[in-house]
Amino acid sequence: MVKDNPVTRKKHSFFYNWGSVTTIIPDIRNQELAARATWFIKMRWLAILACAVGAVIATTDIVPADVNPVDFVITIAFLSFTNLLYSKIGHNLFGDKTRRRELQRLLLWQMFGDFTALSFLTYSLGCIETPMGSLFMAHIILATLLFSRWQSLMIAAAGWVYASAPLMLELAGIIPVQSIFKSEFREAVSHDFGITLGFVLASGGVYLFCWYLVSEISSSLKLRERQLEDAHQMMIKIDKEKTQSTLLATHELKAPFAAIKSYVYTLRDGYCGQLPEKAQAVVTRIGNRCDQITDRITDIIHLSNLRTLVVTEMNLVSVNLISVLCEEAGEGALIGESRKIKIINLVENHPPVHIMGSYEHLKTLFSNLIQNAINYSPDNIGRVVVSVETSPGKAEVAVQDNGIGIPKDALDKIFNDHFRSKNAVAHHAGGTGLGLSIVKEIVVLHGASIQVESIVGRGSSFTVRFDTIEVGPVNE
Amino acid sequence: MANILIIDDDLDIIDSLKMILESNGYQVSVKTDTDDLVNTIREAAPDLIILDIIFPEDPNAGFTAARELHKNEEVKNIPVLLLSAVNQQSNMSFGFSDTDISEDFMPVKGFIEKPVEPSVLLSKVKELLGNP
Numbered sequence: 001m002v003k004d005n006p007v008t009r010k011k012h013s014f015f016y017n018w019g020s021v022t023t024i025i026p027d028i029r030n031q032e033l034a035a036r037a038t039w040f041i042k043m044r045w046l047a048i049l050a051c052a053v054g055a056v057i058a059t060t061d062i063v064p065a066d067v068n069p070v071d072f073v074i075t076i077a078f079l080s081f082t083n084l085l086y087s088k089i090g091h092n093l094f095g096d097k098t099r100r101r102e103l104q105r106l107l108l109w110q111m112f113g114d115f116t117a118l119s120f121l122t123y124s125l126g127c128i129e130t131p132m133g134s135l136f137m138a139h140i141i142l143a144t145l146l147f148s149r150w151q152s153l154m155i156a157a158a159g160w161v162y163a164s165a166p167l168m169l170e171l172a173g174i175i176p177v178q179s180i181f182k183s184e185f186r187e188a189v190s191h192d193f194g195i196t197l198g199f200v201l202a203s204g205g206v207y208l209f210c211w212y213l214v215s216e217i218s219s220s221l222k223l224r225e226r227q228l229e230d231a232h233q234m235m236i237k238i239d240k241e242k243t244q245s246t247l248l249a250t251h252e253l254k255a256p257f258a259a260i261k262s263y264v265y266t267l268r269d270g271y272c273g274q275l276p277e278k279a280q281a282v283v284t285r286i287g288n289r290c291d292q293i294t295d296r297i298t299d300i301i302h303l304s305n306l307r308t309l310v311v312t313e314m315n316l317v318s319v320n321l322i323s324v325l326c327e328e329a330g331e332g333a334l335i336g337e338s339r340k341i342k343i344i345n346l347v348e349n350h351p352p353v354h355i356m357g358s359y360e361h362l363k364t365l366f367s368n369l370i371q372n373a374i375n376y377s378p379d380n381i382g383r384v385v386v387s388v389e390t391s392p393g394k395a396e397v398a399v400q401d402n403g404i405g406i407p408k409d410a411l412d413k414i415f416n417d418h419f420r421s422k423n424a425v426a427h428h429a430g431g432t433g434l435g436l437s438i439v440k441e442i443v444v445l446h447g448a449s450i451q452v453e454s455i456v457g458r459g460s461s462f463t464v465r466f467d468t469i470e471v472g473p474v475n476e
Numbered sequence: 477m478a479n480i481l482i483i484d485d486d487l488d489i490i491d492s493l494k495m496i497l498e499s500n501g502y503q504v505s506v507k508t509d510t511d512d513l514v515n516t517i518r519e520a521a522p523d524l525i526i527l528d529i530i531f532p533e534d535p536n537a538g539f540t541a542a543r544e545l546h547k548n549e550e551v552k553n554i555p556v557l558l559l560s561a562v563n564q565q566s567n568m569s570f571g572f573s574d575t576d577i578s579e580d581f582m583p584v585k586g587f588i589e590k591p592v593e594p595s596v597l598l599s600k601v602k603e604l605l606g607n608p
Contacts, residue, residue: 244535247530247535248530248535250561251530251535251560251561254561254590255486255530255561255590257591258486258489258561258590258591259486259488259489259492259590259591260488260591261591262488262489262492262493262590262591262592263488263491263492264591265492265496265591265592265593265594266492266495266496266594269496269594271495271496271499271594272495
C-alpha cells in the first residue's frame with residue numbers, strides 16, 4: 001500500500017479566458033486609503049467621547065484645573081458635525097476603488113478639520129502646559145504613510161502652523177491668554193517673544209524630525225510595495241505567456257496528426273476509393289498510432305503545465321465532487337461499452353459534496369482514474385465502481401476495479417513519469433505512463449492525498465481524500 | 477445543394493474535409509486566412525461556414541472572426557461551425573467545448589474537434605443547415 005503525502009499548497013485564484021487573461025489586481029493603496037478614512041471616522045467618535053468625559057470633569061472639582069466645559073462642548077459639536085459629513089462623503093467613495101484622489105481629498109479634509117479642533121483645544125487647555133500639541137503628531141505620521149513625501153511634509157508644516165497659531169496669536173495680543181493653571185508665570189511666558197519663538201521652533205523641530213523618521217521608513221515600505229507589485233505583474237505576464245505558448249505548442253504538435261488522421265478517415269471510409277482489406281487494416285493502425293501520439297503529446301504538455309504553475313491557471317471555486325464523478329462515470333460507461341466493462345456509479349444519488357478545486361483539473365483526475373480502471377479490466381466481466389464516503393470536513397472518493405492489479409514491487413513507482421508495470425504493458429500496450437503522474441500533480445495541487453490498494457489478478461482501488469467545504473457558490 | 481465555406485490555414489485539413497463534403501454533394505469554397513472575411517463571405521454567399529480557431533498570424537483569429545461576423549447584420553445569420561485541434565478533450569485548462577458557446581465569447585452554432593469523424597462532420601453540417 002502506498003500513501004502519498006498530503007501536501008497542501010497555497011490556493012490561488014486566477015480567472016481564465018481563451019486568448020485573454022482577466023486578472024483582478026486589488027488596488028491595495030486605495031483600499032488602505034479607504035480603510036484609514038474609515039478608521040479616522042471611528043477614532044473621531046472616540047475623541048468626541050473623550051471630549052464629553054473632559055466636559056463632565058470640567059464641571060466638577062475632581063481636577064484642580066480651570067477648564068471651561070463650554071470649550072469641550074464646542075469641540076464636540078464641531079467634530080460631530082464634520083464626522084457625520086465625512087461619513088456621508090466616505091459612504092459614496094469606499095465602494096469605488098478607482099477614486100484615489102477623492103479618497104485622499106477626504107483624508108485631507110479630515111486632517112485639517114482635526115487640526116482646527118486640536119488647535120482650538122490646545123488654546124483652550126493651554127498651549128504650553130498640556131501635551132495637546134503632540135496629538136498633531138498622529139496625523140503627521142499617517143500623512144507620511146498615505147500621501148507622497150512632499151504632500152506629507154506640507155501636512156506636517158500645516159500641523160505645526162495650527163499647533164503654534166494659538167500661542168502666536170496670544171503673543172500678538174489678538175486673543176487672550178488661556179491656561180488651565182492660573183498663574184503669573186504663564187502670562188509672562190506668553191508675552192515673552194524669545195520663549196514663545198523658542199517653543200514654537202522647538203515643536204516645529206520635533207514635528208520635522210518625526211516626519212523625517214517616519215517618511216524614511218514609509219519610503220522604504222512604498223519601494224518594497226512597488227517591487228512586490230512589479231513582481232506580481234511580471235508573474236501574471238509570465239503566466240499569460242506560458243499559457244499562450246503551451247496552447248500554441250499543443251496546437252503545433254497536434255495539428256499535423258489531426259491532418260494525418262483526417263486523411264486516414266477519408267481512406268478508411270472510402271472517400272478515395274475502396275481499399276483492399278489489408279490496406280484498410282494498415283490505415284486503421286496508422287490512425288490508432290496517430291491517436292496514441294496525440295494522447296502522448298497532450299499528456300506531456302499537460303503534465304509540464306501542471307508542474308510549472310506560477311500564479312496558476314487553477315481557478316479554485318466551490319466544486320460539487322458528485323457532479324464531476326457522475327460526469328466522468330458517464331464518460332467511462334461510454335468508453336467501457338465496446339469492451340462490455342460495466343461502470344457502477346454509486347454516487348449518483350449522493351447529496352452534493354463540495355470542495356475548493358478546479359473543475360477542469362478534477363475532471364482530468366477522475367477521468368484518468370476511471371479510464372485506467374477500464375483499460376486494465378478484463379473484457380466482458382470488468383467492472384469499475386465509483387463511490388464516495390464522507391465524514392465531517394472530509395470526503396473519500398474511491399475508484400475500484402477488478403482488473404489485472406499492480407504487483408507489490410511496482411506500487412511505489414506507479415506515480416513516476418512513464419512508469420508502466422510489465423503486466424500493464426502486456427494488457428494495454430497503448431498507455432503513455434503519464435496518466436497517474438498527472439493524477440498525482442492534481443491531487444497535490446488540491447491539497448488532497450491518494451492511496452492505492454491492489455492485489456494482482458483481483459484488482460486495484462484508488463482512494464482520493466479531500467477536505468470539504470460548506471456549501472457555497474457551486475460550479476456544476 | 478448547400479454551399480459551405482471552409483476557413484482554415486491547414487491545406488491538408490481543407491483537402492480532407494472537402495473530399496468528405498463534396499462526396500456528399502455539398503459545394504465547397506475555401507479560404508486560408510481571416511483577412512477581408514466579410515467581403516469574401518458576401519461574394520461566396522455560403523450557407524454554412526466551417527472556421528478554424530488558431531491561425532499562424534493570431535492564435536485567436538477564429539474567435540475574432542466569429543465575433544466580427546456576429547456583429548455584421550449582412551452575414552450574422554450564416555451559421556458558423558468552429559473547428560480546432562485544441563479542445564476540452566485535450567485536458568488543458570484552456571480547453572473548450574460546445575458549452576462555451578455564447579454571444580460574447582464564442583458566437584457560433586457549434587464546435588467540432590480536429591480530426592473530425594466524417595459521420596460526425598456530416599451530421600453536424602446537416603443539423604446546422606436545418607435538414608438533420
